[in-house]
Amino acid sequence: MRRLTPRRISLKKNDVLFYGTDDLMRVARFNDGQIGIVHGAGVIDVTDLCGVEPTEWPPIGPTRLVADFPRILPTLKEAVETRSPLQLESVRLRTPIPWPNKVIAYPVNYHAHGQEMSATYRASQQGFFLKPNSSLSGAGEPIVLPEVPGREIHHECELAIIIGRTARNIAREEAMDCVFGYSCLLDMVVRGREERVFRKAYDTFCPVGPWITTADEVGDPTALRMQLWVNEEPRQDANTRDLVLDIPGMIETAAAVMTLYPGDIIATGTPEGVGPVKPGDKIRIQIERVGEMVVDVIQGTGGYTSVLAAPYQLALAHA
Numbered sequence: 001m002r003r004l005t006p007r008r009i010s011l012k013k014n015d016v017l018f019y020g021t022d023d024l025m026r027v028a029r030f031n032d033g034q035i036g037i038v039h040g041a042g043v044i045d046v047t048d049l050c051g052v053e054p055t056e057w058p059p060i061g062p063t064r065l066v067a068d069f070p071r072i073l074p075t076l077k078e079a080v081e082t083r084s085p086l087q088l089e090s091v092r093l094r095t096p097i098p099w100p101n102k103v104i105a106y107p108v109n110y111h112a113h114g115q116e117m118s119a120t121y122r123a124s125q126q127g128f129f130l131k132p133n134s135s136l137s138g139a140g141e142p143i144v145l146p147e148v149p150g151r152e153i154h155h156e157c158e159l160a161i162i163i164g165r166t167a168r169n170i171a172r173e174e175a176m177d178c179v180f181g182y183s184c185l186l187d188m189v190v191r192g193r194e195e196r197v198f199r200k201a202y203d204t205f206c207p208v209g210p211w212i213t214t215a216d217e218v219g220d221p222t223a224l225r226m227q228l229w230v231n232e233e234p235r236q237d238a239n240t241r242d243l244v245l246d247i248p249g250m251i252e253t254a255a256a257v258m259t260l261y262p263g264d265i266i267a268t269g270t271p272e273g274v275g276p277v278k279p280g281d282k283i284r285i286q287i288e289r290v291g292e293m294v295v296d297v298i299q300g301t302g303g304y305t306s307v308l309a310a311p312y313q314l315a316l317a318h319a
Ligand code: MN
Pocket: 105, 106, 107, 156, 158, 187, 267, 269, 270
């Protein structure tokens, strides 16, 4: 039985409290695109073992790493035992998979969130949408708010599934074999009635991190507590057991439509408690056995478009 040990780690711009043991396999991407295995309070640089060129463009090395992972794993384990770690607090964590084939996202996948949004549909009837890869960012990077006067920008706390193998038209029973691991994900959104993808597509509107915890280390994902705070005020607190369309169902549905590739990311939907963020906020997301990250919110310049000219306020049921 693993004991969970809390550690507070200070990153350059963020404070991260994570619970972990020394034998978890957590794959991180850091600084200029290096790949590391997070081990206790350290990170072991394994970039050279992964066939990843940190500065390459497009940055597809981490995507390929997911596909190659079973083959590389023994070498990674050896490196964890033999190499000196960097202090985790000394590195800047980036998003683990910056160039996946796609980011799939399921809307309204918790009943209580559907009720707060007055949505009559659920993900099980609605299917999914896509978020652009360019919206991905990491734990050590701030969410940059666009200038959209009259609009609220909301946090959505979500579990991310990282796909591990190519799959198409698979049975539900095979779905869990497709999972490489899990991360924390923030599905940021400008509230409104315009196209959902449009409102969720801004750069940095899809923080994923702080790393990928491999599926075998997470174990059963059907009862993971996930929580979100804004400036330490609790906002969201739910459990993956309340998903409307469950994890095998989401994978089966997506793979019925398109080929899933290693490194693909699935945002599994947010529970109730979504709400606005403002510049200077710190969003903390924690998912049991997966990880925890704190992401800064800053004001950017630009981002206004006349599409968003009409003001909109979401009348939240609990507000
Ligand atoms: Mn969402």
